[in-house]
Amino acid sequence: MREEILRMIEKNSKINLHDMAVMLGKDEKEIANEIQDMENEKIICGYHTMIDWDKTNSEKVVALIELKITPERGEGYDKIAKRISKFREVSSLYLMSGAFDIAVFIEGKTMKQVAAFVSEKIAPLDTVLSTSTHFVLKKYKDHGVTMVGEENHERMAVTP
């Protein structure tokens, strides 16, 4: 049941408990408890809103920073990853396989601001060997939601 609950609220965190109970064929209380448990276990980590900021007037730029790192003895990548992730400007951070080690997504108001953040706060860190900054130009799909040019297909009103 947990996975089905998660698939439901992953797409629509505003869905009400009553509808969920009906659609899953379970008791409202049972589902509420299950959700509460998953919140406590940090399986559910938050209820955010998908926003296409490009359609608003607010200035916002997103950049992907690739970092090459020297892992620390006894710590691997954990210590530096935790340290970088504490910056408010960092929205996501992943350890990667392949040509670089850590991918950091940074949100800022302007490119200049992001560039300054990278050169002042990230690049000088001891174990950071190099940084490579890529700015996001246009968001086509985010969290499974297509942001651009969604077409509407019409079915006929009545078919056998």
Add this chain to the structure above:
Amino acid sequence: MRNPLSDKVVDIKPSGIRKFFDLVSEIPDAISLGVGEPDFDTPWRVREEGIYSLEKGRTFYTANAGLIELRTEISKYLEKKIHVSYDPAKEIVVTVGGSEGIDLALRAMLNPGDEVIIPQPCFVSYIPCTLMADGVPVTIPLKEENQFRLTKEELLAAVTDKTKVLVLSYPNNPTGAVMTKEDLEAIRDVVVEKDLFVISDEIYSELIYNGEHISIASLEGMRERTIVINGFSKAFAMTGWRMGYAVGPRLIMEQITKIHQFAIMCAPTTGQYAAIEALKNCEEDVQLMRESYNQRRKFLLNEFEKIGMKCFEPLGAFYAFPNITAFGLTSDEFANRLLKEEKVAVVPGTAFGDSGEGFLRVSYAYSIEELRNAMERIGRFVHRL
């Protein structure tokens, strides 16, 4: 000028769905719960494979029975799903939708005057296709008290010396009914005893909400007596691609292939390549769609209960078949007034046979928001009655 028309064709009644479709077309802002196809798009990887086949210039005929690679995938799929093995080379034909398979099977098996037993309510093409194949349709009105399943007694009462074929269609359109293994075994006993054949339309086999789909072909003694019709439309949300298939014993499939060869040549090549991808890599897509239909099904049944509309629990396909006899209107009157007064289109049960009188077919291949909106209107309508 002489009459240019065939009496046989002229005598066939036009589809009740068509009549209703024309009515709905006059009300462009109506909300419809009348559609018999998925609301999901075909999974992108399937569409992409179709596009790629065009880019590669795969625009020629295939073998009459379809690409051998596709037939092999169909064979593997059926082995896994219904535990019956069919030879890709001789026992599988890829058709233009399940509908073509129904037509082919009837034409391949019927001699003039042979009787075909058709339990109703059912899909709209069985009777016309039987008539066009010079067969004689014999209908069995299925009962709500049996959850619209066919019983042994009903079947026995309909069998005569001339009966040759039984058409079975489970999970059922329009009722959403499903037959259990025990139900089918009882039918099998009659079919074997009376030396009949079965055309089993299993197009909704992936959309079942209480366990595994059972095909009558998988029961002992039935493989040689059954043509199974299935396809990609409902399982993989591919209605517009028109991709289906018929499988059965070689003796019958040879003749089916012959008609298909002369009438159709082969199913569309682009769709065949896309269908291979669907069978190979889309099981998870099917599962997610099934989960979503099941949630909507439960939502809809709960809404019926709230407004006091009686409805037996459909366990397959994506239709509910509520009973409206308590409201004192015929199915036609109910559907017409609902359309005019609340602008909601549902299909009167009578479009699927006389025994659909007193019922409506309500499709839940719609989003929860659409279902909620439509059910609010239906609730308003019912309270006024």
